[in-house]
Amino acid sequence: MNRKTSLNQIAEAAGVSLSTVDRVLNRRGGVSPDKEARVLEWANRLHLDRVLFRGYLRVLRVAVVMQSPKNPFYRGLRDAFTDITAAMPDMRINCFLHYVEVTDAAATTRKINQIAESYDALIVVCPDDPQLSDALRRISARMPILTLVTDLPDSGRIAYVGPDNRQTGRVAGELMGRFLGPAGGELLILLGMHRIIGHEEREMGFRSVLRERFPACAIVDSLESGEDQARAGEVVYRALRRHPGVRGIYNVSAGNTAIAGTIRTLGLAQHVVLITHELTPERRAMLREGVIDAIIDQDPKAEVRRALEVLGRHFNRTETEVRLEEPTPFNIFIRENCPPAW
Template identity: 45%
Template sequence: MSRKPTMDDVAALAGVSIATVDRVLNRRGGVKPDREARVLAAARGLKIDRQLGRSYAHRLRVAVLIQTAANPFHAALGSAVAAANREFLSLNIQFLVHHLDPNRPDRIPGLIDRLARAHDGLIVASPSSPEIAASLRLAAATIPVATLATDVPGSGRHAYVGADDVQGGRVAGDLIGRFLGSAGGDVLMIAGLLSMAGHRDRENGFRAVLREHFPACRVVAVEESRETAEGAGDVAAAALRTHPDLRAIYLTSAGADRVVEALSAAGAPSMVFVTHELTEDRRVLLRSRKIDAIINQDTAIEVRSVTHIMAQLLGRADGAVETVLAPVRIFTAENC
């Protein structure tokens, strides 16, 4: 187009009236979010010289469905969401945290349905089940949906942001195998909930690497903590009684402090102990060498990624929407 673009051109490209274009470009409000997004996309495409996409009259609300702060990892997610709200002020997108109980999966589909009706987008870190996947598919038919930290297979979500949990499990197995050496020994895995796809993937990766490279290491049990610290401590204490030759514990969820307490009470402080997520309480345990290694996925990076993707899905940020696999880092007492 050799001439300077006009509002007529924007209106034709966006499929709206000139009056709608005028209201959007001059920030008068009163335009539905989908039309506003089309107008701004058309204006950017025509390279109209305005500060487009920097100020939006209509506020969009995105529900973020995670566990309560009783789970330190989810507490970190919640803090990162608060930081994202400050970052996305210019796009007028508000991220609102809501809580689910992973031990009441029967309540989660109804919660998803209610949030989807009341919000413009949905970010979910949830256990998976056919009912939960169905509720997310229904939501994704009308609003953008992204899964965070653990995926929900068959959910129809538009994007997933999180670590490669098969790889995370393999890293844990590799660490434990190397710590135990050629003698190997009995290993306990404590998962949060195996209904979470991420925890199942970690188990699969963990078992695979031991089978392939450390056959002297034997997984004697995989127990669920039900995503609670108390549950992790109880499982560890029971396993230490049942398996007196236990040499290593792999924990995938909350409760590292309770596991350490169980090891101390059983007189087994030298047990190899590997877990995930470098939260502040775990940093203290790592520095005191009560945890041997932590495999960390950066919650701040994950939340920044998923909120940016949501802004793209809502038409308030440019770029192609892609699934993001967050990198992981290994921490020991020497680099935490």
């Protein structure tokens, strides 16, 4: 098909001028998001040469707001954004990571308000806070927002991408009940923050399974680490001194190295079942050693790929259908199926 003819057809179908189509394809700016989206949609529908079309697409700038990569899971998430973005060049999406202190909701809100002006979309991994959700809802009127890993349902987001956290908590409860057996025992739960919806949902799922099927298991304390790894070890140490009969710990978030150190210090490595999340290199080693008994891993690479596919679909960068409400899968690892180090 003649390129000039193609551009005229796109302009007519999209209800814009030929110069507007030219501005969109040559990334000259000055075109409203609504008109740009119509041009890109009709370019797809009319089958403008794909190689030519991709080369003319404006590069989308996406801000990713999340915790510092000092947390091993977020280190893996950071690496996933680098790897997956490079593996999907046809999307022409560049991701820029911004780290926030999740315990300071006001500072996080200010930062998001500041950076939103410079981007085409936001991907947010943050605790629930009314002030933050209000700010995101206002921003969502002019750009798409995705929540990743943990949801913010009142943020105006176009989709949540991540696991069903209540289900992963139920899996943790099932594993704990089966590991401890009919005798059951006292349990500790450690959350990063109760305001992180994903953590709260995991705790609810964990409690519900124990209540339904393992009545001999009794939760004696629910603790919070503030997503601080050293503090995780400290609060678990104090709890184990208060409750020497504890037989199981469910750690929803960070701090497993410190918790494992506490368990070893107290001589409980062979007596306490430890179940946690995310197969980081450090946790893989502890799983092989037997200090951690099971890890529920949510696969950050799969989540990042889904997030970029959702944005690609939103901006008409792909024709691939994406099921927005479908949770991302997770895996269960014990010592016997622990994969080798990468």
